[in-house]
Amino acid sequence: MKFPKEINAYCSSCRAHKVHKVKLASKGRPRTLAKGNRAHQRSLMGHGSKRAGEKTVKKQGKKQKLMLQCSECKKKQERVVGGRTTKRIELQA
Numbered sequence: 001m002k003f004p005k006e007i008n009a010y011c012s013s014c015r016a017h018k019v020h021k022v023k024l025a026s027k028g029r030p031r032t033l034a035k036g037n038r039a040h041q042r043s044l045m046g047h048g049s050k051r052a053g054e055k056t057v058k059k060q061g062k063k064q065k066l067m068l069q070c071s072e073c074k075k076k077q078e079r080v081v082g083g084r085t086t087k088r089i090e091l092q093a
């Protein structure tokens with residue numbers, strides 16, 4: 001999927017449409033002992049209907065996130081493009 005490097009988007013702090021720079025949003029480092037992570041590990045151990053390590057439904061594609069940065073106030077915002085896509089987003093010149 002192709003996407004332009006600069007788009008005109010609404011900036012909530014400028015309260016107007018401004019030119020935004022587009023970058024791929026990085027996922028960042030996960031917290032090691034996050035609460036949801038521990039709960040997931042517990043659910044995999046058993047005592048429930050979930051089978052360990054088996055997924056019944058395979059998701060088609062991923063949600064691709066972009067980071068938009070306002071060219072005037074430098075405020076950043078995230079945007080999900082295209083719902084679930086199987087291909088990576090390429091930024092065009």
Ligand SMILES: [Zn+2]
Binds near residue numbers: 012013072075
């Ligand atoms: Zn702005």
